[in-house]
Amino acid sequence: MTRTFSVHALGTRILVPGDELVGILLDAVARSDAGALRDGDVIVVAETAIATVEGAVIALDRVEPSPEAVALGHRHALDPRVAQVVLDESDQVVGGIDGFLLCLKNGTLLPNAGVDASNAPPGHVTPLPRDSDASARWLRAGLEERAGVHLGVLIADSRTHAMRLGSSGVAIGCAGIPSVIDERGRTDLYGRVLQVTKRAIADSIVSAAELVMGEADEAVPAALVRGLDLPIGDWSGVEGIAAEECLFMGALRSGLREE
Numbered sequence: 001m002t003r004t005f006s007v008h009a010l011g012t013r014i015l016v017p018g019d020e021l022v023g024i025l026l027d028a029v030a031r032s033d034a035g036a037l038r039d040g041d042v043i044v045v046a047e048t049a050i051a052t053v054e055g056a057v058i059a060l061d062r063v064e065p066s067p068e069a070v071a072l073g074h075r076h077a078l079d080p081r082v083a084q085v086v087l088d089e090s091d092q093v094v095g096g097i098d099g100f101l102l103c104l105k106n107g108t109l110l111p112n113a114g115v116d117a118s119n120a121p122p123g124h125v126t127p128l129p130r131d132s133d134a135s136a137r138w139l140r141a142g143l144e145e146r147a148g149v150h151l152g153v154l155i156a157d158s159r160t161h162a163m164r165l166g167s168s169g170v171a172i173g174c175a176g177i178p179s180v181i182d183e184r185g186r187t188d189l190y191g192r193v194l195q196v197t198k199r200a201i202a203d204s205i206v207s208a209a210e211l212v213m214g215e216a217d218e219a220v221p222a223a224l225v226r227g228l229d230l231p232i233g234d235w236s237g238v239e240g241i242a243a244e245e246c247l248f249m250g251a252l253r254s255g256l257r258e259e
Helices: 021-031 047-053 067-075 080-089 132-147 201-213 247-258
Strands: 006-010 042-046 092-097 100-105 108-111 152-160 167-175 222-226
Touching (some): 021 042, 021 132, 047 152, 108 152, 152 201, 167 201, 201 222
Parallel strands (some): 042 152
Antiparallel strands (some): 092 100, 100 108, 152 167
């Protein structure tokens, strides 16, 4: 069976704290080539847009770096004030390179704990939303109420991957659709039963959406993905795994123990 889907850019003005994002997105949909929202659509919104309207933008001139932040900044060529924000946002700092600290946050390994200066006003940084799944839920509820449709919402972030150049999209918040679909029990082309395969549906959708959203000055903080024929319901949350089950974390911790 051949399945096709479409991705539509949703451009907006520059967002500011307190903006009414539901209405802004509905206006963007109306101006796009997608027309009105339909049942089964998936709206993808950049985490920076969510954090901005929720008022999470941090002014660096109000940050007083601790001795630990100063030391980390010196060691990794990072503004000590940014290092302090990263420390505040992290559960644990496990390493770093010039310009970046590798952190554990909410069970996820990511650079600078998600703190980003891109698309933030000069002299400011934007952390990840406090609860991306909750943000996805309130945004979905507002869109469904205003548009009269049933849809999914994903909050998007960009991440690098081990030993790969460049970044791609990942979902850090999810509502209305399953973030992962379990393929175990199905058979491959040769009749072998799949034992471990689970498809990261939410991450794949976000990666497709980011092809039209961009990473620079596009002013496209959201996208509409249509035609995936996914189940729509009361799913909420991005599924993760424990650190001890993760290949990368297992190898990293093993290396740390050997030192």
